[in-house]
Amino acid sequence: MxxxxxxxxxxxxxxxxxxxxxxxxxxxxxxxxxxxxxxxxxxxxxxxxxxxxxxxxxxxxxxxxxxxxxxxxxxxxxxxxxxxxxxxxxxxxxxxxxxxxxxxxxxxxxxxxxxxxxxxxxxxLGFDDKGLHLGSIEHHDVLAKISLTRLLQKHLAILAMSGAGKSHLACVLLEELLSRKKEDGRVAVIVVDIHGEYAGFSHDPVFGKLTTVVEGQDIAIPLKKVHPETLMEWLPYLSAPQRDVLRHALGSLRESRKDGSGYSFKELLAAVDEADVSKDEVKRALKRSLSELKRYKFLSRKVENPKLASQIKPGHLLILDFSPIDSLRKKQILVSLIARRLFSLRKKGKIPPFMLLIEEAHNFAREKAEESEAVSRAIIETMAREGRKFGASICLISQRPVNLSTTALSQCNTHIILRVTNPNDLDHIQMSSEGIDARVAKSITGLKVGEAIIVGEAVNSPIFISVRDRKSLKREKGAPLHQQALEFEEQAERKAKNAEAFL
Ligand SMILES: Nc1ncnc2c1ncn2[C@@H]1O[C@H](COP(=O)(O)OP(=O)(O)OP(=O)(O)O)[C@@H](O)[C@H]1O
Ligand SMILES: [Mg+2]
Incomplete structure (x- = not known):
């Protein structure tokens, strides 16, 4: 000894x-x-x-x-x-x-x-030699290698204030998932990247060949592949008669396109017009609502991007870069679409077990949301409740845990908590994380950037770790402020000079 x-x-x-x-x-x-x-x-x-x-x-x-x-x-x-x-x-x-x-x-x-x-x-502590190396235990020469199953099967939440190192930790987790050997069990990873922070993976010499990035504005799904009930979930404020007309219009389109050729949005609107309803007002209101979806330009006749059934592969990363999308509602609808498709394909065994990582999860599974804002919450809660049976894991990342659905949060059996100072957030975390006693809660405010507490299913008792350095290339959108300011002025000067030269 x-x-x-x-x-x-x-x-x-x-x-x-x-x-x-x-x-x-x-x-x-x-x-x-x-x-x-x-x-x-x-x-x-x-x-x-x-x-x-x-x-x-x-x-x-x-x-x-x-x-x-x-x-x-x-x-x-x-x-x-x-x-x-x-x-x-x-x-x-x-x-x-x-x-x-x-x-x-x-x-x-x-x-x-x-x-x-x-x-x-x-x-x-319950570490696993073949586990995911997220960091090390303070004061001891012991690497924190967390079992994949214990960490992810019953879902993971990463909670902390802004700038505490959530995305850094998520990148470390992705590196570990992409580096696993086939015989140790590899899962596919899908990232909903809100700020374009994960793009570095696609330029990385090691991880680049395992990574696909799909730009948010290029995401598309053939209209015929969207279940009518899903379409209606995206338009929660439709009246009962409007729903009837929509159901009828979709039914008749399906009937007439039995060859599988699909149909466009224009054809859907035409089918609504042809519906056998005396009240024009109903049709007009329905068409107005549908035109909102049309504006988001992701419902196509044939184009499908990403092709989930073929692009989700074990040990591979699919990044959905939402940074070019401004509308929160469009982002919520896309999350709902992708999560539903993933869960359904997984249940049918058409894609491998996967982890879906969602940044800014409080925007997609909001605790108190208006109906129109809650489109993606239902599927996230469903996956949180039922996903473990099917190998469909979620990792929710949030700097506003107070706003995150308690149903979803309580189904995340492991919480990794980094620095939090807001007392409301602290109370909420303490209430929703089982392993946190007063002593652990007190330490959360004292954590430095890159230090984390892991509680729950993944470990035998709460542990403090220093998150390890990244191995992958860091390439964020959003250069330091002074650099952005300099670039702006230099560009303006260049333009002025060019204009002078021209005159
Ligand atoms: N363990 C760590 N080791 C070294 N640097 C780190 C570590 N954790 C975080 N950082 C650095 O701290 C900064 C903030 O980290 P990060 O972007 O991960 O925070 P965040 O919690 O995701 O913030 P936000 O809520 O704004 O998304 C980054 O520059 C990151 O490189
Ligand atoms: Mg972040």
Whole structure:
């Protein structure tokens, strides 16, 4: 075993089966460190929750004030040598016969505390040698390798304030998913990229050949492949008579195009006109609503892009770059379309198990949404509830967890939380993440960029990790502000010069 860290002391409440304190030998103990104590035939494991320094010379304010008026405490007494450190430890369990159990007996006062052994720590935390390497455990030489199944099967949420490192962590996760060997099980990955942050993957020398980018404005689906009920979900405010007309028009188009040739939007509008309804008002209102969908230009007669059934491949990444799209409603409709198609193709076994990663998830599964804004929420909630049975995983990323559907969030069995300072968001995260107790919640505000807490299904107890560096090329849209400003002025100057030269 490693060198001793200290000795267990007796206080009024400890050692108990849940906590103990030890006096630190030397200075080598840090908050967050894992420790172990020989415990009968096994090994008791704990986590340093706080470290406190003490010195009896400085206990009484009155005498400190008095001595500091003169030459100071240190000049007259050997005060420094009386300083000592006490570490408070939360007991996590006992490792015996290769199994972890709860502690039924406390460690004894006087017991010697050691640094946790890496091998035992790995199995204690539930790491997997073939898992996804997301970062490392602080204070220990242990890589955080998280089991693919435990992390993703029951869905993942990455929550943090803006700039805390959510997208960075997501890129690390994608690198790991794309680097997996066939024999370890590979999933396909689809990313809804709101700000064009993931494009670097397609230019990367290693990941480029595994990556396809589809620009948001090029996404298209043949009208005949859209289920009438889905179409109506996109237009939630249609009246009952309008729905009837639409259903009828779609039915008759399907009937007349049995050869599979499909139909265009224009033909759909014509079919609405021909519907056997006396009230023209109904038809006009329906056509007005449909023309909104027409404006978004993604419903085609034949063109399909991406071709999900053939383009979703194990170990491959499909990026849907939504950065050129302005309308939130169009983005929501596209998310609804893609998620529905993916889930349905997966259920039929036509595509491999996949992970659908959605950035800014609060915009697509909003907790309190107007009906017209909620088009993509239903399918995200359905996938969150039922996806695990079919190998359809979702990863929701959000900087506004308060606005994220609680149904969807609570079905994400693993939460990775980076820095959050807003008290409302903190409360919400604490309520929706099961593994978070008051101690863990308190640490969330103290996290630095790139530090994360993993709680839930993926790990045996909440862990703190430093997210590793990226291996893939970083290529973001949105250069630093000063550079954008400079480029703008240089361009303006160039134009002015050209104009002068021309005159
Ligand atoms: N673990 C890390 N190591 C090194 N740099 C990091 C790490 N995490 C984040 N960063 C850097 O911090 C910056 C912000 O990170 P990122 O864009 O991932 O934040 P975000 O949470 O996605 O923000 P937003 O909410 O605005 O999308 C980036 O420049 C990123 O490179
Ligand atoms: Mg981001």
């Amino acid at each position: 490693s060198e001793a860290l200290g000795t267990v002391i007796a206080t009024e409440e400890s050692p108990s089966t849940t906590e103990f304190s030890f006096v630190v030998k030397g200075k080598g103990v840090r908050k967050g460190q894992y420790v172990q104590i020989r415990h009968g035939a096994g090994m008791l494991f704990g986590f340093v929750s706080e470290v406190i320094k003490s010195n009896r010379y400085f206990e009484r304010a009155e005498s400190v004030a008095d001595f500091e008026k003169g030459a100071g405490m240190a000049a007259q007494f050997p005060a420094d040598s009386w300083e000592y450190m006490v570490a408070q430890v939360k007991v996590l369990g006992v490792f015996m016969d290769k199994r972890f159990e709860r502690a039924f007996i406390p460690p004894s006062p006087g017991a010697v505390v050691h640094d946790a052994e890496p091998d035992v720590l790995r199995s204690f």
